[in-house]
Amino acid sequence: MEKANNNRTWYIKGIKDGIPIALGYFAVSFALGITAREAGITPLQAGCMSAVMLASAGQFAAINVIAAADTLIQMAVTTLVINLRYILMSSSMSQKLDKKMPFIHRLLLPCFVTDEIFGIASNVEGRLNPFYNYGAATVAVPGWTLGTILGAAVGAILPERIETALSVALYGMFLAIIIPGARKNKVLAVLVSVSMLLSFLFSELPVLSAISSGTRIILLTVVIAAAAAFLRPIEEETEEEAVHGD
Amino acid sequence: MEINFYVYLLVAASTLYIIRMLPLTLIRRDIKNKYIRSFLYYVPFVTLAVMTFPAMLYATGSIVSGLAGFVIGVALAFFDGNLFRVALGSCLAVFITELIVK
Numbered sequence: 070m071e072k073a074n075n076n077r078t079w080y081i082k083g084i085k086d087g088i089p090i091a092l093g094y095f096a097v098s099f100a101l102g103i104t105a106r107e108a109g110i111t112p113l114q115a116g117c118m119s120a121v122m123l124a125s126a127g128q129f130a131a132i133n134v135i136a137a138a139d140t141l142i143q144m145a146v147t148t149l150v151i152n153l154r155y156i157l158m159s160s161s162m163s164q165k166l167d168k169k170m171p172f173i174h175r176l177l178l179p180c181f182v183t184d185e186i187f188g189i190a191s192n193v194e195g196r197l198n199p200f201y202n203y204g205a206a207t208v209a210v211p212g213w214t215l216g217t218i219l220g221a222a223v224g225a226i227l228p229e230r231i232e233t234a235l236s237v238a239l240y241g242m243f244l245a246i247i248i249p250g251a252r253k254n255k256v257l258a259v260l261v262s263v264s265m266l267l268s269f270l271f272s273e274l275p276v277l278s279a280i281s282s283g284t285r286i287i288l289l290t291v292v293i294a295a296a297a298a299f300l301r302p303i304e305e306e307t308e309e310e311a312v313h314g315d
Numbered sequence: 316m317e318i319n320f321y322v323y324l325l326v327a328a329s330t331l332y333i334i335r336m337l338p339l340t341l342i343r344r345d346i347k348n349k350y351i352r353s354f355l356y357y358v359p360f361v362t363l364a365v366m367t368f369p370a371m372l373y374a375t376g377s378i379v380s381g382l383a384g385f386v387i388g389v390a391l392a393f394f395d396g397n398l399f400r401v402a403l404g405s406c407l408a409v410f411i412t413e414l415i416v417k
C-alpha cells in the first residue's frame with residue numbers, strides 16, 4: 070500500500086515538473102511540425118513520428134533523410150549518430166535505479182529518455198522512482214506531439230514574439246537543473262563553468278566549430294566528465310544516502 | 316523504389332529505442348568502481364551545460380535577448396531552482412528585451 074502511494078506521489082510530482090517541459094516542447098515541436106510540412110509529411114505522420122521518437126535533433130535529421138529519399142541504412146546510421154548522447158544519459162540513469170525495481174521499467178523508461186526528462190530525473194535526490202518519469206511523460210509527450218501536429222497542419226500561428234520567448238524555455242529549465250547543484254558544490258560549479266566555456270569555444274573557434282553540435286555534446290561530455298571523475302572522484306556516501314522505499 | 320514513410324519511421328524509432336534501452340537493461344547493478352560512478356554522476360551536469368551554452372544565446376535570433384534569458388535564468392536558478400519559475404523567467408526576460416530592442 071505504501072509502495073503504491075509512493076508511486077502515486079512520484080507520478081504527480083513528475084506531472085508537475087513535466088509542465089515546463091511540455092511548455093518548452095510545444096514551441097520547439099511547432100517548428101519541427103513546420104519543417105515536416107515543408108518536407109511533404111502529413112500532420113498525422115508528423116504526430117506519429119513525434120509520439121514515438123521524442124527527439125528534436127533526431128527528428129529533424131530523420132525528416133531530412135526522408136525528404137532526400139535516402140536508404141533505410143542511412144536512416145539507421147543517421148539516427149544512431151545524432152542520438153548517441155542517449156547512451157550516456159541512459160547509462161547515467163541506470164545508476165539511479167533500484168536494483169530490485171521490476172524489469173519492465175527498464176523497457177518502459179527508455180521510451181521517455183529525452184534531454185529534458187533525463188535532466189529532471191537526474192535532479193531527483195537518491196534513487197529514481199520510474200513513475201516520476203512517467204508523470205513527466207504524461208504531460209510532455211502530448212505537448213511535443215500536439216505541437217508537431219499543429220505546426221504541420223497550420224504553419225506559423227503563434228505571434229512571433231511569443232514563439233521567440235518560448236524558444237528559451239527548455240534552456241531555462243536546464244539551468245534550473247544544473248545551477249542549484251553548482252551553488253551547493255564547488256566541484257560542480259567548476260564543472261558547469263568549464264563545460265560552458267569549452268562548449269562556447271568549440272562553437273566559436275575556427276576548425277572546432279566545424280564539429281557538429283551532436284558530436285560536440287558527446288565529445289565534451291565524455292572528456293570533461295572523465296576528467297572530473299579522475300580529478301575529483303566521488304567517495305561512497307555522497308550518492309549513497311538514502312533513499313527509502315522504491 | 317519509394318520507401319513508405321512509416322517504414323522510415325520504424326527504422327528511426329527502433330534505432331532510437333535500442334540506444335536508449337541497452338544501457339538501462341545491461342547495467343542492472345550499482346557500479347562499484349568509483350571512477351566510473353563519478354563519471355556517470357557528472358554526465359548530466361556536463362551534458363546539460365554544454366547543450367545550454369552557447370545555444371541559448373542563439374535560440375532567439377538575437378544575442379542580446381538570448382543573453383538576457385540566460386543571465387536571468389542563471390540568477391533565478393541560483394536563488395530559487397524551481398523549474399517552472401526559472402523557465403518562465405527566462406522566457407519573460409527574452410520577451411521584455413525583445414520589446415525594448417526591436
